[in-house]
Amino acid sequence: MKIRGIFLDREKNTENSLTIAMPTPERVRVPIPRDGKALVKAGQWVLTGNVISDGAVPAHASVSGKVEEITVIDDPSGSYEAVVIKADEDQKEAAVRVPRADDRESFIAAAAASGCPAAEKLAAAKDADILIVNGLESEQYVTAEYRCMLDDDKLIAAGISLISRFMGIEKTYIAVAADCPDAAEAMQKAAKDIKGCEVLSLRPDHPGGAEFVLVNNVTGRKSAPGESAADQKVLVLLPSEAAFLAGYFETGMPMVKRRVTVDGDLVKTPCVMEAPIGSPYSALLAYADANLDPAEKLVIGGMMTGKSVTDPELPLGKGDNAVLIFMKPLEEGKGTLKDGCVQTNCIKCGRCMRACPVGLMPMRIEKALIKKKKADLKRLRPDLCVGCGSCTYICPANRELAEVIRKAQKMLAGKGGDEA
Template sequence: MMIRYKTSNTFPKGGIHPPEYKLTQNVPIKPLPIPKSVMIPISQHIGAVAAPVVAKGDYVKTGQLIASANGFVSSNIHSSVSGIVSKIDTIIDASGYRQNAIFIDVQGDEWVDSIDRSADVISKIELAPEQIIEKCKESGIVGLGGATFPSHVKLAVPKDKKCNTIIINGVECEPYLTSDHRLMLEKGEEILIGIAILMKALDVEKAMVGIESNKPDAVEHLKELAKRFPGISIHSLTVKYPQGAEKQLIKTLTGREVPSGKLPIDVNAVVHNVATAYAVYEAVQKNKPLIERVVTVTGKSLPAPGNYLVRIGSPVSSLIEAAGGLPDDTGKIVSGGPMMGKALQNTGVPASKGMSGIVLFRASESTRVEKIACIRCAKCVTACPMNLEPHLLATLSMKAMFERAEDEKVTDCIECGSCSYTCPAGRPSLDYIRLGKSTVMKMIRERNIK
């Protein structure tokens, strides 16, 4: 049966409706004061760790390259402040492990001369497609939706494949987060120019921006602006988590289904986040590398939740301070959204390129519910947007039956957390599925080497 789902504008199967708590959707973006010192991790992206090109005692300017990409799938890292490199040492970052980071003691705010810091909006795109891709690579642009995949890799489409649609992700389906929402409202034109740049780089005529209908102001604003941009269409989508997942968004907007184990480019689409489009605009038109990003600092217990323009490397404590200080009963701090974000171990963790939000939970709401026996209610099956059977995958992983888990397509899991969220028995299915997925991925890699 080839029934296209058009009655409601969303992906057809699975999904959940967590409470939104978009506490900060009306709070304008404010620049966060530059902290006294920053710690810039040299691995803020998927792929090879960048190699530091500065040494202890060096003076660096804001926007200066401090670690260079190590291979194709890797990304440059720039200094987000000006000052003296105090040391290169390990720090526990958002990954949960010790990583090398460049520590810089801030002195003033002296920018690299070539960066255009004026507020003018430049809409004329002068660079050629190759130059745009090169610029993205130089400027250390990575996917800002959270996955931090280097953008230039996505833009360099293999010769045998062709992209005909750019999908721009303005869905922001995670509860609490509003950074993309605010960015679309305040930097709408820049985002659209960024999209036009991406279209030029990929040589495509069509770009579709997907925004969930709980952000009507952003939809209207961009629709109004998009009249001046041929080929860019704005789509209001029915609210459902995980609409912002790459494969689900492509399905919603184009009706194409990315085959199991394949990439969006296999259905002639490339997906970028709105924040990435903005970063591309800044890199290409303003010559500004990726040294700051918008972070939503929120939580029901925070006195003044808000959206902040944060220099990369600022400690999370400084963000929380700006939002009114850490409440005493904080039980958990999550980097990213509550559905897919990572819990932080302390507030000394530096802000990185992939940090879209900081969400604080009270101690009372931060612990998991007690896990009881599975009653086979199949709610996880209904909720799974990939139409997998989470209960089965979890059991197989728990019992270390990884070969069978592979047959059941554990590798298709997008780790959206809908199964764990919806489980009435409070079973953390995704914890087990992640273990199964990573083990099976390793098995597949080892097999491919042989």
């Protein structure tokens, strides 16, 4: 049975924007992976593409220039180290080597050395027999993958050929939202000669691109609680990840930049740009003519699943697909920006339950959380939440249910509450 989601108003201001390159920022702070440490020191000169950390998926200098320091950054997801590089005028690239792969192991090792987070998915899905290229981008404003399908269609096709050859996968589905026929057509054309590759136009509902939902809807394979796509022998990658890997095996240039949507009511020129990893969000916003002064909300990623941050100087990460900035909370019932909306009591309409793709009962979880009933919470399984935000979006009483679920998860992970 297919898992159905909710329909969000289609608000994609930048879907017709060509991707532009952001000018080199004055300074970048390149995040170091949590399992790694910096391999460079203050005062050292680096070129774009030089390795600057170890770790399973290392970091690379995204600009050329002088390392100023190794710093610690605090953001809503925790603390991490970053290499601060002051960009020089010349912007020279390192002499990188084109990687070689002879088999699955060497392919995965090369992908990891590229700094691409997809390497972890490749390593986890060694037994996969299906590849899904996830072009469903259901959240409002975000267009980075959509633009990738239109601008980098040939690279995506080359990436699919490469990945399926080395991973031993014979069946590939490219999943595209049915309201993006031009992206589906571009993918059809680019992938027409790839054996076993099929383009699927799927309902543009949310969270159709969540792995759990996608694997179920495309392959019919159902995940048990806590299982990943890899457990179902499915490898799910984004179009941009397939395109990046193809480019990397062609040029050897590691992951030093990414495509980002910059939008929101304070952005005069909403656009899609390619920006160096570690650029301050403020630099992207400045290039898009955004006015930061009256900003009330800065969201990194989609409005349903993204993170709210307060510091525009935080650095762009490899997984950040959008930088959205707003002056006013959006009108009632749109996205998670409900700050200005009045919360009322639950009217027991059951909409949050029907919207939940994993069958949770957010209103009951909220009740158990308020009463600190840990035993009830355990039974209600907030740990299965995929963080799609649909419950918050759909609630007529404006309850911040997704936030409630996160709090419930924390309570179960830690101490506090009543076991009875």
